[in-house]
Amino acid sequence: MGCGVRGVILDADVILTPISSSPPQGPDDAVRLPPLADRLLRRLSLSGIRTGIALRSDSPSRVVELLMNLAASHSMECFGLNSWSAEDIICEIQKSWGEGGGEIIYVASESSKRMMIELASHGWVVVDLVSEMTDSNKSGSSNLISINSLLQLPSIICGIIKKTTSLDILVVGYIMKPSREEDFAKRGAFPMHPTPNGLIFMPLSFELPLHSQLNEVDVVLHKATDEIVSLNLSTLSEVSVRVNYSKGMQEVKSYLEHHRQVCVIDPLDKVYPIVDRLEIQKLLSDLKDPDGEGKHKIRGPNFFQVDNFDDDVILTAKGKFPFPCIVKPQVACGVADAHSMGIAFEVDNLMGLRVPLPAIVQEYVDHFSTLYKFYVLGEKVFHAAKRSMPNGTTLRKLSESKGLKPLLFDSLKSLPTVTGVEIDLPGNGSIPKANSEVLDFDLVTRTAKWLSDRLSLTIFGFDVVVQEGTLDHVIVDINYLPSFKEVPDDIAVPAFWNAIRKKYDLSRTQEGSGAC
The missing domain is CATH 3.40.50.1000 (HAD superfamily/HAD-like)
Structure with a gap:
């Protein structure tokens, strides 16, 4: 050998x-x-x-x-x-x-x-x-x-x-856009030589026959949201029917449906809720401290869904929650304008707002200008603190000189005013000690386990802000297969490998050895 x-x-x-x-x-x-x-x-x-x-x-x-x-x-x-x-x-x-x-x-x-x-x-x-x-x-x-x-x-x-190789080797075939692949690979997450727990990573290419490639792998790791062509949330059908994937991803989906022995991280039906911000908000509406031990409250933001920015929306918004509010497309990922958002400072700002529809209108939580990113990698939970947007009062002052018009921005880039003058979002500088101490890490870790059980996902992330005054812990976003780049590679990458291996081992012990 x-x-x-x-x-x-x-x-x-x-x-x-x-x-x-x-x-x-x-x-x-x-x-x-x-x-x-x-x-x-x-x-x-x-x-x-x-x-x-x-x-x-x-x-x-x-x-x-x-x-x-x-x-x-x-x-x-x-x-x-x-x-x-x-x-x-x-x-x-x-x-x-x-x-x-x-x-x-x-x-x-x-x-x-x-x-x-x-x-x-x-x-x-x-x-x-x-x-x-x-x-x-x-x-x-x-x-x-x-x-x-x-x-x-x-x-x-x-x-x-x-x-x-005499080791018990698993071939992990992965599918994601090239820029994401390179981000993972640069950090050593996709080696072709065996990891300490016996994984080797093989890129799957839509330019080659997929069936023969998939026959070679034991695990399929995917970022299927990279392959969404369109998503129609205006129908009442299941989300799985409303998502239209690229031809290659459709082939992968069909293969997995007929080869249940292949471990998938994660099954597409488990990823679908993350595509729809309304589904995310409904899930977070049930959120509470799983053990009831926390001295702080953990919750989702208050919200309502809109199909049009018209007079009916104005009536709905009145009395829902104090302004400002943040308005997000209901489609959470996979399409070009999923991160095109707006901040409204008064009810009238919602009229004709240029945010893709349908949309979610959500309370804006003042949060010490600090965002906590949590990453769940199997049984491990990691977090990092990042600078975030200022509180609502500060944002309001930025807009008052222009007639208190809504601020439109791309959440992946920077926050622009309506005149096109960019206001840089705060960077990744150090978080003031007083702010980092308000985070109840144990509370959020327990919640991570609750989310993991409810979502049945192996690798996911979510964003938490701590509300000024009440110190409520508010989960404002959930995403599938995040980059977890804020966590040091020597800690995160082995946890990433172990999460994959444990998911595969668990799938083999389940009755029928179906897809994990």
Whole structure:
């Protein structure tokens, strides 16, 4: 039994030259980096898998310079080979990497067929990047694998690690937008080498056949809200019917419905309530201290739902709660304007307010300009304090000079006035000690367990503010699979891995081994 993958060597040809039937149009075409190669290099760089680039020493200077820069930018090694032979390659790699300790994977194109066969005969795993669709192992040799896209390489790596490692390995296939993937990967959360509790992470690509990819994984980790195309909250049907996903996510959804043995973090029906702020508010309406031990009250904000900003809304708003109020789209995530909000300082501000409909009108809680972000990772609860918006009186003064008009803003960016002059939201500076001491951490931790039971989610976050005067703890938002970037990586990432592993283990003990 081997011990996983010692490293991956990428032939310069597969990085610089796209597989195409068209010849290069000019000298620069030969040194252009295809998008798929760039994506692969970034993934390998952040995966924990040792990676090198092989090139001929007599390559044009512009090729050598580009590859050297690529290798340096991705913390990879660059091997200049005097001759393009299996013996030369093996000698150069062993000088740097030594012998033994796992498989070496060499990725090359069809033009190096003879050399690839020689490397395979020496026990290396050789991946042949071919120009047409082909079976993954047409050669019949277990050491010579054919692929037609660089996007397939991570699954090859994960498959070899699982096959050659004596540990109980789980392959976690993940789906999320590239920027979110990179955020997690930069912090070491998505390694392809085994974590201490036996996880390896494999990106799932909508550009490849999904069925074959999903057949390789034990756990599907997703941020399905990244794949929402549209969401119609004006109908009375179930939320699951009202959510329209991308074609790729629809395929994943269909696969999971027919393969209940695959552990999903988390099942889509458990994520649906987080998409709808009205559902979130209804859940928080039942909120109370689970143990009744807290010296403070924990609750959701007072609110009401509106379908139009007209005279009926004005009548509804009167007497509901003191102004100012914050107005949010009912759609909580997954669409472009889900974070387009407004602050109204008097009832008339609601008339014709330019916030996407339907919307939630919610009390604005003065909160010491401090927001507490809580993260639930399985059984672990973490929190961090962040600077937030000022109290309602201060915001009112900002708007009075313009006729006390509502403030419109994007909650992911900064708070603009109606004239377009931006007022920067306070940053992530230190929280005054007096403010941090008002937080009843034990109360919120007990509530986190209550929310976890009610939502049946493995990894989620919620935002808490402490009301000035009453010291009520008010939960103002809940979200699925947050980045938890405010928590130190050496604490949060192992907790993230353990949450996934425990969820999978629990699913195997449940009757029928259904989806977790």
